[in-house]
Amino acid sequence: MIAGIDIGGTKIAVGMVNDAGDVLARRECPTDAPQGYAHALENVRRMLHATAQEVSTRITGIGIGSTGPVLPLTGEFGDVTFFPNWKGENLVRDLSESFQVSVALENDGDAAALGEASWGAGRHKKRLIYVTIGTGIGTGLIIDGHLYRGVDYSHPEIGHQLVDPAGPPCVCGFSGCWESVAAGPAMTAWMNEQAPDDYPHGRNLSAKRICELSVAGDELAIRAVQREGHYLGLGLANLVTMFCPDAIVLGGSVMKSAALFLGRIRQVISRSCSLVPFEKTEITLASLGENANLIGAARVWYHRFQNDGA
Numbered sequence: 001m002i003a004g005i006d007i008g009g010t011k012i013a014v015g016m017v018n019d020a021g022d023v024l025a026r027r028e029c030p031t032d033a034p035q036g037y038a039h040a041l042e043n044v045r046r047m048l049h050a051t052a053q054e055v056s057t058r059i060t061g062i063g064i065g066s067t068g069p070v071l072p073l074t075g076e077f078g079d080v081t082f083f084p085n086w087k088g089e090n091l092v093r094d095l096s097e098s099f100q101v102s103v104a105l106e107n108d109g110d111a112a113a114l115g116e117a118s119w120g121a122g123r124h125k126k127r128l129i130y131v132t133i134g135t136g137i138g139t140g141l142i143i144d145g146h147l148y149r150g151v152d153y154s155h156p157e158i159g160h161q162l163v164d165p166a167g168p169p170c171v172c173g174f175s176g177c178w179e180s181v182a183a184g185p186a187m188t189a190w191m192n193e194q195a196p197d198d199y200p201h202g203r204n205l206s207a208k209r210i211c212e213l214s215v216a217g218d219e220l221a222i223r224a225v226q227r228e229g230h231y232l233g234l235g236l237a238n239l240v241t242m243f244c245p246d247a248i249v250l251g252g253s254v255m256k257s258a259a260l261f262l263g264r265i266r267q268v269i270s271r272s273c274s275l276v277p278f279e280k281t282e283i284t285l286a287s288l289g290e291n292a293n294l295i296g297a298a299r300v301w302y303h304r305f306q307n308d309g310a
C-alpha cells in the first residue's frame with residue numbers, strides 16, 4: 001500500500017492508494033505554513049498513521065507531490081511562495097526515518113501527470129502533457145512513461161510561457177505569461193476591469209460564477225469565457241506545435257467548465273498549428289477527479305522506485 005501526500009498552499013491531503021489507483025482512506029488538514037515545518041510534519045505523520053489504521057494496512061512506500069519549487073532528488077523544499085520558511089527542510093528524509101520505507105517527492109504538476117498517465121485519461125499515451133488550470137497553471141510532461149526533467153532536474157514552468165506581451169506582469173518576470181492571462185484569477189481580474197459600476201452581479205466573481213453567468217446569458221460573462229477559451233487555446237497551441245504530443249490532458253477547477261472552452265480551444269489550435277499533425281493530438285479531460293493530486297503523489301513512488309513507466 002502506497003501512501004500519497006499532496007501538499008498545496010492551503011491544505012495537505014494524505015491518502016492510502018492501492019495498486020489500482022484507488023484511494024481507500026483519506027485525511028486532510030490546513031497547510032498552516034506560518035506554524036512552521038515541524039508542525040506540518042507532525043500533522044502528516046498523524047494522518048499517515050490514521051489512514052493506514054483505517055484500512056488496517058502497513059505503508060510500504062510514500063510518494064509526495066508538492067507545490068514547487070522542490071528538489072526531487074534530494075527531497076528538499078525550495079523557495080516555495082506559500083511556505084518560504086520551509087526552505088531546505090527535507091520531508092523525504094524525515095518520513096523515511098519515521099516510517100522506514102522509501103519516499104519520493106516531485107512537483108505536484110508532475111505528480112498529477114504521472115497519475116493521469118498511469119491510472120487516468122493519459123493511459124497508453126507515449127507523449128503526454130498534463131495541464132491543470134486553477135488558481136495557477138501547472139503542467140507535467142511525460143515521455144514513454146518517464147517524467148521530462150530540465151537541467152539540474154528542474155521542472156519546466158510551462159504555465160509561465162509568454163502568450164501576450166501586453167498582459168499583466170507576473171512574479172516570473174514576464175508580462176502576459178499564460179498563467180497571468182488564463183488562470184482562474186485572470187478571469188476575475190478581467191471582469192473587475194470590464195464591469196460597469198452598475199454591473200448587477202458584483203465584483204471579484206470566481207471563475208466558476210463567471211461560467212455560470214455566461215451559461216445564463218450574461219453578455220459580459222460570455223465575453224470573459226470567450227477570452228478565457230482564446231488564451232487557453234493560445235497556450236495549448238504552443239504546446240501542440242512544440243511537442244506534437246499524443247495527448248494533452250486538462251484538469252483543475254477551471255476545467256470543470258471545460259464544455260464552455262473546448263470549442264474555442266480547438267478552433268485556436270486548428271488555426272495555429274498547421275505545420276504539425278495537430279488533429280492527432282487528443283485534447284482530453286483528466287479522469288482522476290478530486291483525488292488526482294493524491295493519486296498522482298502515490299504514482300511518484302512507483303515512478304521513482306519501480307521505474308515501470310506504465
Ligand SMILES: [Zn+2]
Nearest residue numbers: 160170172177
Ligand atoms: Zn509568469
